[in-house]
Amino acid sequence: MERVVLNVTRSGGKRVGYEVKYRKGMTVLDALTEVREKQDSTLGYRHSCRMGICGSCGMTINGLPRLACQTQLSSLNAEAISVEPLHNMKVVRDLVVDILPFFDLHRSVRPYLMRTDLNERDNSGREYRVLTEEVEKFLQFDYCIMCGLCYAACPTVALDPFYTGPQAIAQAYRYMADPRDEGWEKRVNLLDTSHGVWRCHAAGACSSVCPKDVDPAKAIQLARMEVLKKRILRKRAREGSKLVSPPVAGVTKEGAKPPPFDFGGAEK
């Protein structure tokens, strides 16, 4: 493979072909950058970190939502590659989509630790207890970079624009599974709607395109089980974990003895 043709869907749906000289290790983002620098400076696309961390360069490459910076041209095994904007989102320009409605859905599930005592949370100067085995229940879902690929791949989003979406439900579950959180019941009520967890039809497209293995399909099913716990088992909101004493400065230096881990510090 010496040259690659990028068939880019530009604003208005017009397809434009750009020929790029292939070099080993070249990604779709590299190819687009080369096009913009040498062939067409009007080509619009979004990117930032170039290493799969920021989640900005999501686009539909050869029919599947992918991060352009993480997609090597060699992995596509084709001399003609189609590049389109992400589906299920409004196009701003060329490959740039309006991601604000997607962020609004993320915000709608309150993706932060909710506590009843805000003064304690903000001013205690201490941390809430969370054990390693408890972290393992939600850490996978914490790796979401909000790239929107799952949202673009979801066939349910395409048919129901009011659906909460795989990313937002996964984030809701991430906080529902966190023992420090006290917003379990509020999030269950947010998800227990006809446009919430019950709208998912388990197509698994979200998990198959996720670049960080967040596995939103799994999170949605786990969130459903939380909703069922409330509906069938009449589970009610739980109390969040207690405050613990902070580590003392300097104790981690070699030779120094670490202080005992005080789980009951808050009650004393």
Place this chain on the structure above:
Amino acid sequence: MKRDQRFKAGLISSLNPAGYSVERWSYTVHRITGVIMVGYLMAHIFETFQLGGGSTAWANTMAALHSLGPMEMVGLWIVAGSALYHGGNGIRLVLNEAFGKFMGKPILPVYPYSPTSLGRNQKVAVWSITAVVLALWVWAGLYLLAGLGVI
């Protein structure tokens, strides 16, 4: 988001499972078989409604159906396949959605990534259902051919 703001390509691509995992194909087949069954239900209600017109109306309806010849049996065979797949896959989905079966537990992702919800257990479930449904569908086809007197 308003409905008119939706990107049309998303609607089109929602019908196309190419490039995705077998679960996405299963979703598409589940939808198509569901539509076929709704169509059959409507036709069946219309058919039985003719009973209200008396024995002559019923005989005329049956005669109209039989005039289709082998196409009647082919139609019934497609309906049988749809019901088998929709039912079988529906059981898998209930196990998925209500009991979390075949989904796996939250893990620490390690590259190269392989989501557990689309892992081995899920694949075994999908392919097992497909195999059983295909076997029963073939049997249903033979049964219908026997009804036609072909075998």
